[in-house]
Amino acid sequence: MKKILLIEALANSGPYVLDAARALGARVFVATHEDVYESYPGALRDKIHGAVFTDLTDPDRALADLAAFAEATGIDAVAGCWEFFTPLVAHLAERLGLPGNDPRLAQACRNKAVMAQAFYAGQVPAPRTISVRTAGEAARALGRIGIGFPVVVKPAEQGGSWGVSVVESPEQLDAGVQHAQSWPIAAPHGLPMDQRVIVQEYVAGPEFSLDTVVWRDEYFHLPPVEKHTTAGAYRAETGHTCPAALPAAELSALRAATERALRALGIRNGVAHTELKISPDAGPVVIEVGARLPGDHLVDVIRRASGIDEARAYLQAVLDEKPDVPAPREGACAIRFLTPPRAGTFHGVTIDGRHDGLVDGDITTPTGAVVGSAHDNSARIGHLVFTAPTAAQVNADAAHALAHTRIEVS
Template structure:
């Protein structure tokens, strides 16, 4: 009898990949990572995990590799890890369909990959979204911004992790970011296409969903504009009953509009003057540390339950307790070489301390999720206590970054 294997496409430097490997082993599976560069994931060595180099942008190469592995293993499931984004999930969905394994509808995932198409479908489904326009050049960007009214958000139509996303508060910032996106400094995954949208002002929330069930709603904060770099996440979000009901109703409307009814989804909102406005629907599990926060807050292990779905088992999404769990992201204030980073581990109440980079790593800030160099998680019975623990932990952390040598003109 062949050993049962779970295929994991790509990974995550922010910790989710290791969680999937550990959960797979706990369920008695043999995890195999397929990646274009397996060496970038430290846990491949620490977890003694099989990893194979393959072009994960090439469906045919992935299919051939899976057929090769089937000579040695019983492949019972295929999935992708959260951080590489929606385009990878579209490939995962096609692989699952090809091999007759449980998985999402490829068409539904592809609908979400294009943010403009996603906006259209949501609007047609009566879901509240920001005003938006599609632009292919600087003239169209300027015209769209004039129609919508400044400030506006500029973002690539395809992408994730807030890469290329910026708040443009005036004409100068609009022109500067347009040049940055179209002038060769931004690396496009597809042909250049920019989504120009209304800046929906208000508190940020995210709904984490499995199938058609809202597991939990979290609240998030970002660092200073014009970028959207994570600062803090808290589960559960401090919502009134009415707010929770309205976010739940809009979330279910999103699933219907996009025909998402299998597996994990996370939906981002801003609570505006007109209530919850959908910023984005991501047809995948949220990246780290959201799964850890949800497990601490209510006892649902979304990583394990997702794997159960992937291999055709039943999920157990029952909440087991109620705590407040928060994460603070660590973001450097300069570019340079990370000499060292330390602290927080010994603070009572701290549940996790994770560094994303090793010492002597060059740090180049990009104004997106990649700027974070680590996170700290705390959990307790009350929001006030959790906040206090988290602040003590963050205050104990120190790091050193040596600026890059100046380049003589």
């Protein structure tokens, strides 16, 4: 029986990885901190074969502890779920002589300032980006390089759209930079975040994500996903639809830009979640890449739409087996996130009537909880999942159901 070391399972994709490992007949050992392990839901713990504790905020110590554990246990593959730990996954795989990404480039998969440099070096179509510590520095650099407003301001390290804002004028730069520096520590491990801020050109156009399983430098693309976000200053994701209805030429351009980005980041064995916009002037532009499975239940959405199990294919790649990524079957799936109409006390969700295609859903916020406004993904109170034969139908079904959904806040 193969043994996989998974660096932190407490993530949206964690349960999918653990289920896929079981289906492949592999055992999973999870690397985490014992205090974090205490907070694992029972259902997650039940899927794990064993745990090894270390301090994931100390990369040198974690590397030494986990290498010793892996050698003593006879670990066959190293995997991860969290973006912030993807450099550790790459370094550990290299140390153990197992398949993985290039550790020399791995920091670029975690830090958007380093990623922008790697994209520039690899001639990846990406927004021009500067990295700064203050609004004054940003204003001077933008003027020098000739980047006009609007610009997008974001933390060099974060996720979930936390701290990301679209800044329309020089007067708003200060607020944007402060917003980006509001989360210096990432829960649950207490990982310190780079406090640099990146400022980049605003890219217009629709947004997509494309997941790719990479095995021995060969790319296995999953069906593209259309990403729906809020408009205005804060861009939180409101939902995803798989597959995105894209003409063949646009899909192949999206794939080409993605492959260029993965090469620039040294992603050679594992999985990548690439976010792109298709600009009316410039075509596909890469916004970011995570060398990890997607969050937002996209593993489930893609599987319901296409029959392809991305978590299984990822584990096959790190086990050095050819990943199963067959041609997608006909069908579509959409997820929509429920966010409160305004800040206040949450009283529940009412969906009037019956709705075609509504196959799953979860309300994750308890009644009586205080909820914020939808600046980032932390405002979500739950989600609904729909399936239908086509993307157009599933989008229409989701829109219809949402129009009959009331989120009670006072």
